[in-house]
Amino acid sequence: MIILLFFVTHWYLSLFAQTFFLHRYAAHKMFTMSPFMEKFFYWLTFIFQGSSFLSPYAYGVMHRLHHAHADTEEDPHSPSFSKNLLDMMWKTKNYYTNILKKHDNIAAKFKKNVPHWAFMERLGDSWVSRIGWGVLYTLFYIQFATHWWMFLLLPIHFLMGPVHGVIINWYAHKYGYRNFEVDDTARNLLPVDILMMGESYHNNHHKFGGRANFGIKWHEFDPTYSIIKLLNAVKLIKLKPNNDLNYM
Incomplete structure (x- = not known):
């Protein structure tokens, strides 16, 4: 029970960091925050993410490229230009590293206004840090x-961020x-997104790339947006005006 609780906790905390900070803030700047809150x-x-x-810098730049060139040869991660899931992950890794x-x-x-804190970028990307976290897990x-089967979950802990990315990107x-016809293959993966904290409403997001609420229809609840609204209400972040408009 403790192991499963640890796995679920790590899953959602890592996912929150990715969708809230890397995706909606670093890549899209759907809201602003003070330099202190950014750090x-x-x-x-x-x-x-451990x-x-x-x-946040590499993710933000790469994700902006994904939106600009979705499902073309210039897309950093498109299933349309990859042999299989692992091939796409390897291409994404190389693009990210460059x-x-x-x-x-x-x-x-x-690259304009993408956050970049050199110290944290070096620390988080160092092998000492990555191996250290892996040892703790x-x-x-x-x-x-x-x-014994519980140990099969460990590789997911080690690669939690890329696992979340590939679920959506593939x-x-x-x-x-x-919900919308767009110039790429983006789809809404789940009708009720309890697994990816709103990220699975990918078709909605590709239609309205700057909208903080990824849900559109009545059943498309975006839990991350609820957190964003709360943080905005207590003035820890500032949501951009008209970012919660209803589109359907």
Whole structure:
């Protein structure tokens, strides 16, 4: 029971860091926050994602490219231009690394106002940090696992961030339903998103890329948007005006 609780907790905390800070803030700037709060969420992302920490800078730039070139050869991660899921993940990893190491020739417009804290970027991406987090996860399992099969969950802990990414970048471009006709293959993967905190409403997001609420229809509840509204209400962040408009 303790192991399953740990897994679910890590799943949703890591996912929150990705959808709230990396996606909706770093890539899309759907809301603003003070420099102090930006550093605070950098630390939370480092803690929540742990061994699979994703750079807000590299993620933000790469995701902007995804929207600009969705399902074309210039898309950093499109199932339409990958042999299989692992091939797409490998291409994404290489694209991400080139951006992180500044070995790219990406236009400046895609990098404008993307957060970049060099210290945290180096710390989160270091192998000492990644292995250290992995050791902590393993020790926790050694202490509390009651069945051998529980250890099969460890690889997901190690790669939690990329796992979340590939669920949307692969499956939400292949399966699901569409509320809108868009110029790519984006689909809504789940009609009620209790698994991906709103991220699975991918077709909605590709239609309204700057909208903080990814849900559109009555049943498409976006839990991350509820957190955003709360943080905006207590003035820890500032949601951009007219960002909660109803479209259907």
